[in-house]
Amino acid sequence: MKITVAGEKKEYADGTTVAQLIVAEDVETPQYVSVSVNDEFVQTDDFDTTELKDGDEVEFLYFMGGGAFALGETR
Amino acid sequence: MDITLAKSDFDAIVAHARGALPNEACGLIAGLVGNGGKSIEKVYLLDNIDRSAEHFTIDPRQQLASVKDTRALGLTPLGNWHSHPSTPSRPSEEDIKLARDPKASYLILSLAAEPPTLRSFHIENGAVTVENLVII
Numbered sequence A: 001m002k003i004t005v006a007g008e009k010k011e012y013a014d015g016t017t018v019a020q021l022i023v024a025e026d027v028e029t030p031q032y033v034s035v036s037v038n039d040e041f042v043q044t045d046d047f048d049t050t051e052l053k054d055g056d057e058v059e060f061l062y063f064m065g066g067g068a069f070a071l072g073e074t075r
Numbered sequence B: 001m002d003i004t005l006a007k008s009d010f011d012a013i014v015a016h017a018r019g020a021l022p023n024e025a026c027g028l029i030a031g032l033v034g035n036g037g038k039s040i041e042k043v044y045l046l047d048n049i050d051r052s053a054e055h056f057t058i059d060p061r062q063q064l065a066s067v068k069d070t071r072a073l074g075l076t077p078l079g080n081w082h083s084h085p086s087t088p089s090r091p092s093e094e095d096i097k098l099a100r101d102p103k104a105s106y107l108i109l110s111l112a113a114e115p116p117t118l119r120s121f122h123i124e125n126g127a128v129t130v131e132n133l134v135i136i
Helices: A018-024 B007-020 B060-072 B093-098
Strands: A002-005 A008-011 A033-037 A040-042 A057-062 A065-067 B002-005 B026-034 B037-046 B055-057 B076-084 B105-110 B117-124 B127-135
Touching: A018 A033, A018 A057, A057 B060, A065 B093, B002 B007, B007 B037, B007 B076, B007 B105, B007 B117, B026 B060, B037 B060, B037 B076, B060 B076
Parallel strands: A002 A057, B002 B037, B002 B127, B076 B105
Antiparallel strands: A002 A008, A033 A040, A033 A057, A065 B055, B026 B037, B026 B076, B105 B117, B117 B127
16 A cells, blocks of 8 residues: 655555554654644554555654753742 | 744744743744754744643644645754743753754743843753854
8 A cells, every 4th residue: 555654655565553654664762753644643552453544644743842940940 | 053043933933922921832943954054944833732831732733734834845844942931041851851853953932031032952862052043
């Protein structure tokens, strides 16, 4: 099947799961990654069971967040 | 490493951050890389879904739309920005811990004093270095 990963068209075996794609794409620090398929976010617990289909568009998004305070600092 | 930002984009970041007070504001930056520096060509003003004065998390749906827009414009994702409503423009321990992309620039706007201070940081393996942010 042909899928689009981060804007690039790629060929993968039918039945490839999101979890397998994360490994195949060598995604760094996957614990900080959200995955969308056709603009819908896949729950982390469903990575192993979500099979991709021909024509799917997949994006990997890294968590982006932070905080204002240093340790011991108060407002 | 120089990183340039248009004055109009700086003003937009400040306005968005002031509008989000007392909470932190956040967004993404995209642009061009070359000649030993970065040029910010697009600033995304996004929502902090934490709605907190002490933390931020960029709205994933807006992040997804921004990533696609950056790609459509032929630009490169350069990093993100966020505001510190009452603390200085420097990465907190949490910022450092969560900064996982050594290629990214992390812009922090402090609203703790007037005028607001915007600085850019490179964070790699927990080490922080200040980048030369040039507002043009």
